[in-house]
Amino acid sequence: xxxxxxxxxxxxxxxxxxxxxxxxxxxxxxxxxxxxxxxxxxxxxxxxxxxxxxxxxxxxxxxxxxxxxxxxxxxxxxxxxxxxxxxxxxxxxxxxxxxxxxxxxxxxxxxxxxxxxxxxxxxxxxxxxxxxxxxxxxxxxxxxxxxxxxxxxxxxxxxxxxxxxxxxxxxxxxxxxxxxxxxxxxxxxxxxxxxxxxxxxxxxxxxxxxxxxxxxxxxxxxxxxxxxxxxxxxxxxxxxxxxxxxxxxxxxxxxxxxxxxxxxxxxxxxxxxxxxxxxxxxxxxxxxxxxxxxxxxxxxxxxxxxxxxxxxxxxxxxxxxxxxxxxxxxxxxxxxxxxxxxxxxxxxxxxxxxxxxxxxxxxxxxxxxxxxxxxxxxxxxxxxxxxxxxxxxxxxxxxxxxxxxxxxxxxxxxxxxxxxxxxxxxxxxxxxxxxxxxxxxxxxxxxxxxxxxxxxxxxxxxxxxxxxxxxxxxxxxxxxxxxxxxxxxxxxxxxxxxxxxx
Numbered sequence: 001x002x003x004x005x006x007x008x009x010x011x012x013x014x015x016x017x018x019x020x021x022x023x024x025x026x027x028x029x030x031x032x033x034x035x036x037x038x039x040x041x042x043x044x045x046x047x048x049x050x051x052x053x054x055x056x057x058x059x060x061x062x063x064x065x066x067x068x069x070x071x072x073x074x075x076x077x078x079x080x081x082x083x084x085x086x087x088x089x090x091x092x093x094x095x096x097x098x099x100x101x102x103x104x105x106x107x108x109x110x111x112x113x114x115x116x117x118x119x120x121x122x123x124x125x126x127x128x129x130x131x132x133x134x135x136x137x138x139x140x141x142x143x144x145x146x147x148x149x150x151x152x153x154x155x156x157x158x159x160x161x162x163x164x165x166x167x168x169x170x171x172x173x174x175x176x177x178x179x180x181x182x183x184x185x186x187x188x189x190x191x192x193x194x195x196x197x198x199x200x201x202x203x204x205x206x207x208x209x210x211x212x213x214x215x216x217x218x219x220x221x222x223x224x225x226x227x228x229x230x231x232x233x234x235x236x237x238x239x240x241x242x243x244x245x246x247x248x249x250x251x252x253x254x255x256x257x258x259x260x261x262x263x264x265x266x267x268x269x270x271x272x273x274x275x276x277x278x279x280x281x282x283x284x285x286x287x288x289x290x291x292x293x294x295x296x297x298x299x300x301x302x303x304x305x306x307x308x309x310x311x312x313x314x315x316x317x318x319x320x321x322x323x324x325x326x327x328x329x330x331x332x333x334x335x336x337x338x339x340x341x342x343x344x345x346x347x348x349x350x351x352x353x354x355x356x357x358x359x360x361x362x363x364x365x366x367x368x369x370x371x372x373x374x375x376x377x378x379x380x381x382x383x384x385x386x387x388x389x390x391x392x393x394x395x396x397x398x399x400x401x402x403x404x405x406x407x408x409x410x411x412x413x414x415x416x417x418x419x420x421x422x423x424x425x426x427x428x429x430x431x432x433x434x435x436x437x438x439x440x441x442x443x444x445x446x447x448x449x450x451x452x453x454x455x456x457x458x459x460x461x462x463x464x465x466x467x468x469x470x471x472x473x474x475x476x477x478x479x480x481x482x483x484x485x486x487x488x489x490x491x492x493x494x495x496x497x498x499x500x501x502x
């Protein structure tokens with residue numbers, strides 16, 4: 001005989017106020033009264049479901065164990081007799097109806113032939129708040145656009161009459177085999193765009209031998225992602241450093257114990273940039289929370305999703321902390337967010353195993369240069385000091401990559417591999433796991449074609465002489481417009497008049 005208490009719908013409905021707030025999630029009843037002001041997405045969204053079944057709102061943006069893990073056991077009130085619960089009638093807005101119609105009218109996946117296609121589809125099928133969070137960049141969004149345009153200022157110098165009947169674009173990244181010279185870079189809050197969230201990436205990466213970087217701010221819990229892995233599948237971990245270093249230590253060491261192969265410490269985010277598309281969403285509701293933030297109270301809830309999920313990040317992080325990280329883990333340490341040759345030199349001298357030349361997808365300091373441009377000065381400076389070549393130190397680039405040809409340009413200029421974030425994100429938001437697998441297939445086909453046309457049979461044959469990067473640092477150079485990118489790009493908006501008053 002079970003001693004689990006069973007409550008009825010009317011009993012729960014009696015607790016529907018700020019003073020006493022009970023909710024139902026996955027057939028269980030919880031007292032969340034004391035948690036209202038600590039919720040990363042604010043109290044308003046919880047109170048909307050006070051005394052009701054909140055499962056439908058809870059499930060897309062929380063790991064399954066979030067509520068059981070973060071509420072004291074005495075707040076777990078018992079099971080619910082589901083037959084006694086009044087059904088919540090969900091209002092479907094005209095906007096949501098239109099979005100669902102677009103979802104039903106998506107192009108068949110076979111018609112998707114490049115990574116830009118995924119972005120256009122995602123723009124149509126994502127909820128407005130999710131699109132704003134994913135697509136936004138800082139201030140005037142100069143850098144996010146420059147990330148793309150920079151690759152078009154690098155021109156190929158192909159070699160001919162080489163036997164390219166067989167070409168091989170496989171590589172190793174931090175000593176781990178990868179079928180592509182590309183890793184899936186960390187992007188946050190995957191469940192904003194798809195019910196399976198980051199697991200779409202995990203399953204597709206497993207099927208194609210690609211390495212996934214797990215985000216600190218993933219919607220799925222770290223363990224859910226690792227538990228979904230195929231035997232032998234490799235992961236990297238992207239780390240936002242918590243103000244509470246003990247939390248960071250436990251997280252890093254848990255990741256190492258679970259077999260993660262590299263620690264990518266984000267170093268360009270002492271404060272998040274002003275991402276105005278996201279900020280115009282302003283009032284954060286049920287979509288704001290990240291697993292890592294549960295139980296934190298000092299959360300900004302009126303400046304968009306990005307601000308709501310980032311308040312735990314430590315702005316005091318500095319070079320003096322690198323020895324501490326080296327002391328708590330044997331994983332290779334990579335600094336993600338290097339933007340100058342000076343800091344690349346300091347990173348090498350600090351004894352880390354690699355750097356990512358990155359401007360955070362254009363989401364931090366606007367008018368920061370692209371990773372591919374920074375690569376030129378970094379490799380020159382490290383070679384000048386005799387630090388390169390060094391097989392124990394790898395350089396990666398991310399931001400703006402939409403073609404395999406972009407990756408080949410970065411490798412020719414000295415990168416070991418390239419991180420790709422938004423294109424894979426848009427792929428699973430549009431088509432789930434199948435979208436990610438199609439994106440990987442597109443990369444494979446483009447690598448094969450471009451390497452043959454370049455006259456490079458392996459990645460080792462990609463040398464600086466195969467590209468002309470003399471225009472890369474000249475920001476006023478005119479070149480043909482990338483029509484696909486510009487068609488997908490959504491311009492920033494001004495403040496709007498209140499139409500209801502007009």
